[in-house]
Amino acid sequence: MALKNVIGIDHAVIMVKDLDQAAANYKRLGFTVSPRGTHSAHMGSGNYTIMFDPDYMELLGVLTPTEHNAPARAYLDTRGEGIERVAFTAVDSAEGAEEIRARGYPPVGPTDFERPVTMPNGTISAAKFRTFEWPRAETPGGIRIFACQHKTRETVWIPELMQHANGAKRLKQVVIVSPEPAKDAAHLSKMTDRDVRNEADGAVAVPSGGDRADFVFLTRDQLGKRYPGVSLAGLPERGGAGLVIAADVAAAEKALGTTGVHSAGGIVVPPAAGNGTLLAFVKA
Structure with a gap:
């Protein structure tokens, strides 16, 4: 029976070596790219998002090496840039984590985090998430999977960011x-x-x-x-x-x-x- 608290793909994460250069490249490809987000000191990473409906792409880069981003750094060292992980949408991350635990997959998390967001009118808001991961050793096809509960969808799916010159x-x-x-x-x-x-x-x-x-x-x-x-x-x-x-x-x-x-x-x-x-x- 399918997981009740985990629905389809939410976003794909493209791990990049130089975050700002990658964002400039995707702009050249005709994508509208969000302002840069910076994660917590614990996470040590930053991102740009490319928003669609109902999903999106994320360009993710390491800004400061931390224990948390060690797997991402290892990925860049061994593979180079590319799709490093894929997120599902979580309806409820706490309950979703227990669902996979019951199926024999001890979850990593749930973990709450947020990042500041510059809104179209120039004000600063926050995008807030609760995520959990399947065990990091479980990598079907060499990718990690996790689930993401969006607590502030209005600061992520911003209409001005969802129109792309490349259609x-x-x-x-x-x-x-x-x-x-x-x-x-x-x-x-x-x-x-x-x-x-x-x-x-x-x-x-x-x-x-x-x-x-x-x-x-x-x-x-x-x-x-x-x-x-x-x-x-x-x-x-x-x-x-x-x-x-x-x-x-x-x-x-x-x-x-x-x-x-x-x-x-x-x-x-x-x-x-x-x-x-x-x-x-x-x-x-």
């Missing part, structure tokens, strides 16, 4: 490469109580819940066949590889210019141009 509307898929897609998909399926779905090209999807984006596991070779003509340079053999984004494809083509590659009926940004993340813009 991006929402996430459709989180793409994960793996030498053993079926094995990694089954791992995630067990962790989240969601059934797998086999796709025609041998990829294996795990729906995240509701109408939210799917996780899709496939080999690098299968990914290359899905997006012919797109260089996969910089992607690992196993790990977060890309995001499929529902968008106005004509707007994406215009905004991306020569960076975008026509492939599979959409416009694709190669990983090398997306901070280690393939970005496929497809018809909304």
